[in-house]
Amino acid sequence: MTPVSPSFSRIFSRTTLTSLALVGLALLTGCERPPVDTVQRGYRGTGMELVYNPRTQAELIPANQPPPSTPPAPAEGPKAKDIYKNVQVLGDLSIAEFNRHMASITQWVSPAQGCNYCHIGENFADDSKYTKVVARRMIQMTQHVNADWKAHVAETGVTCYTCHRGNPVPENIWFTAAPQDKKSNFIGDLAGQNLAAKTVGLTSLPYDPFTPYLKDALPIRVNGTTALPTGNRSSTKQAEFTYGLMVHMTQSLGVNCTYCHNTNSFSNWEGAPPQRVTAWHGIRMARDLNTQYMEPLTKTFPAERLGPTGDVAKANCATCHNGAYKPLYGAAMAKDYAGLVGAAKPPPLPAPLAEAQRSVLYFGVGSATLEGEQAKGLAQLITAMAAAPRSKVAISGYHSAAGDLAQNQELAKQRAFSVRDALLAAGIQEARVVLSKPVQAEANLAGEDPAARRVEAKLQ
Numbered sequence: 001m002t003p004v005s006p007s008f009s010r011i012f013s014r015t016t017l018t019s020l021a022l023v024g025l026a027l028l029t030g031c032e033r034p035p036v037d038t039v040q041r042g043y044r045g046t047g048m049e050l051v052y053n054p055r056t057q058a059e060l061i062p063a064n065q066p067p068p069s070t071p072p073a074p075a076e077g078p079k080a081k082d083i084y085k086n087v088q089v090l091g092d093l094s095i096a097e098f099n100r101h102m103a104s105i106t107q108w109v110s111p112a113q114g115c116n117y118c119h120i121g122e123n124f125a126d127d128s129k130y131t132k133v134v135a136r137r138m139i140q141m142t143q144h145v146n147a148d149w150k151a152h153v154a155e156t157g158v159t160c161y162t163c164h165r166g167n168p169v170p171e172n173i174w175f176t177a178a179p180q181d182k183k184s185n186f187i188g189d190l191a192g193q194n195l196a197a198k199t200v201g202l203t204s205l206p207y208d209p210f211t212p213y214l215k216d217a218l219p220i221r222v223n224g225t226t227a228l229p230t231g232n233r234s235s236t237k238q239a240e241f242t243y244g245l246m247v248h249m250t251q252s253l254g255v256n257c258t259y260c261h262n263t264n265s266f267s268n269w270e271g272a273p274p275q276r277v278t279a280w281h282g283i284r285m286a287r288d289l290n291t292q293y294m295e296p297l298t299k300t301f302p303a304e305r306l307g308p309t310g311d312v313a314k315a316n317c318a319t320c321h322n323g324a325y326k327p328l329y330g331a332a333m334a335k336d337y338a339g340l341v342g343a344a345k346p347p348p349l350p351a352p353l354a355e356a357q358r359s360v361l362y363f364g365v366g367s368a369t370l371e372g373e374q375a376k377g378l379a380q381l382i383t384a385m386a387a388a389p390r391s392k393v394a395i396s397g398y399h400s401a402a403g404d405l406a407q408n409q410e411l412a413k414q415r416a417f418s419v420r421d422a423l424l425a426a427g428i429q430e431a432r433v434v435l436s437k438p439v440q441a442e443a444n445l446a447g448e449d450p451a452a453r454r455v456e457a458k459l460q
């Protein structure tokens with residue numbers, strides 16, 4: 001505290017001074033005890049400084065260490081799906097690798113409860129515990145993050161431990177806040193704020209900035225893009241929600257605003273550090289996990305696990321980050337778990353051949369549906385058929401030489417049917433469509449060949 005000037009002490013009695021000093025002390029406890037450190041993150045004079053407290057950092061480091069990992073088991077030998085009865089996601093792992101995954105999942109999610117947190121006695125195939133059903137979906141969610149959200153998690157990826165840290169219920173989760181009980185107060189509408197909530201760093205900003213941004217997709221903006229308020233939702237209220245989310249992001253990562261912004265203009269992307277782009281993807285990823293994985297599980301959870309409005313627990317930045325700028329300070333655990341890094345995306349299909357006399361359309365593995373671009377490959381053929389009303393079209397379905405012959409032939413037939421149906425839907429009469437027998441494509445020794453999964457349609 002600054003020393004009190006002599007004239008000041010003459011006016012106040014000793015007791016008043018003591019109590020003032022106490023008030024001062026009380027106020028100071030809200031601040032961080034010095035010394036704090038700063039790191040320069042931009043050109044000098046631009047205010048691009050990160051302020052941090054070495055003591056807070058010292059506590060965070062041991063709290064964000066990865067657990068010891070066991071070495072990967074051999075990938076050879078019978079697969080889990082060949083031996084076990086009810087393996088729907090991890091079936092392609094070898095038995096040894098599957099068991100290692102189960103042991104690690106137990107260590108990450110339910111170390112105190114053990115295997116029986118998800119399983120019943122000796123019948124590991126039984127699905128009657130909700131925890132097992134949730135866990136299966138969680139495995140898929142983890143695969144999805146690692147395979148499809150590289151724009152955020154890069155090669156570091158996540159495992160169950162990133163969120164769970166040895167707890168069945170992760171420490172940092174959120175629920176939609178219960179609506180304000182307006183009967184019992186005279187203040188009026190609090191607009192979801194003025195409660196000094198922990199979620200927004202004990203400020204009086206809106207205490208649930210998650211529902212609008214990490215579940216719904218409202219714009220995260222403080223400035224409108226139009227001069228007049230026409231259609232402009234960027235009200236003061238929205239600005240408060242935006243700042244609420246920003247405070248949450250800052251706290252979850254243990255950083256300042258300058259980690260992602262050049263504070264001379266918060267909305268400007270050009271001057272902002274690259275971390276802002278990573279964060280932008282992080283917001284979309286959290287929203288995706290909450291709406292595509294967590295919310296559909298609502299009915300699977302027992303009522304006591306649900307929030308005040310009956311919603312399921314959801315993830316925010318703190319669920320994974322837990323105070324660190326990268327979860328577990330960037331320790332890459334996921335790469336050691338084949339079952340969690342996710343199936344590689346299948347290669348894209350070749351472009352369809354679209355000519356007036358001949359169309360060739362390609363299909364995904366095991367699929368008989370004309371997807372995306374492929375459906376458009378028939379347009380020129382249809383035009384040519386309309387111009388020559390007596391022409392006919394011959395359709396042949398091809399299948400690969402690998403696998404079960406009867407199954408392959410059936411699939412080739414179904415693929416030919418989809419092409420026929422597309423022609424009929426375009427107004428071609430059924431009598432003009434001739435279906436040929438399924439054809440086995442030339443064997444491809446190099447492995448799976450997308451060109452084998454095709455249907456050819458020729459004008460006759």
Ligand code: HEC
Pocket residue numbers: 083084085086087088089090091102103105106109110114115116117118119124125131132133135136137
């Ligand atoms: C957090 C939940 C969870 C824990 C804890 C857990 N498992 Fe599992 N277990 C699962 C899920 C989910 C599946 C199904 C995986 C799939 O469908 O791919 C499964 C499947 C199995 C199966 C295959 C059963 C069959 O016949 O279909 C075995 C065996 C198994 N677990 C063993 C274990 C052992 C041993 C432990 C303790 C070391 C353990 N699990 C701990 C969730 C869990």
Ligand code: HEC
Pocket residue numbers: 105109131132134135138139140142158159160161162163164168169170173289305313314315319320
């Ligand atoms: C992005 C963070 C995240 C990841 C990664 C994650 N979980 Fe979860 N998990 C959650 C959230 C959030 C809940 C909901 C909390 C609750 O149970 O109310 C949850 C709940 C669960 C539950 C139910 C616990 C209970 O008692 O209600 C199980 C079991 C579970 N997870 C297993 C797993 C397994 C196994 C993995 C890894 C394959 C995993 N989780 C990965 C966030 C995550």
Ligand code: HEC
Pocket residue numbers: 220221222223242243246247249250253255256257258259260261266267268275276277279280283
């Ligand atoms: C981890 C990165 C990160 C941190 C830390 C962060 N922000 Fe942001 N901020 C973003 C991203 C990303 C957006 C854009 C969000 C979007 O458009 O979806 C944004 C948007 C904003 C906007 C809206 C700009 C506009 O166009 O209207 C303001 C204002 C803002 N942040 C202020 C802050 C303040 C104040 C802090 C510190 C309390 C802060 N931010 C901390 C990443 C961050």
Ligand code: HEC
Pocket residue numbers: 145152153154155156157158162249253275276278279282283284286315316317318319320321325326327330
């Ligand atoms: C599913 C877990 C998960 C969630 C949820 C998550 N992150 Fe991340 N985040 C990660 C991982 C893993 C990395 C490390 C990526 C790497 O090594 O480059 C990361 C990295 C980052 C980085 C880059 C740090 C740097 O210095 O390069 C920023 C910024 C970030 N996250 C912001 C956010 C924000 C903001 C949210 C919430 C809107 C969020 N994250 C939610 C897992 C998560």
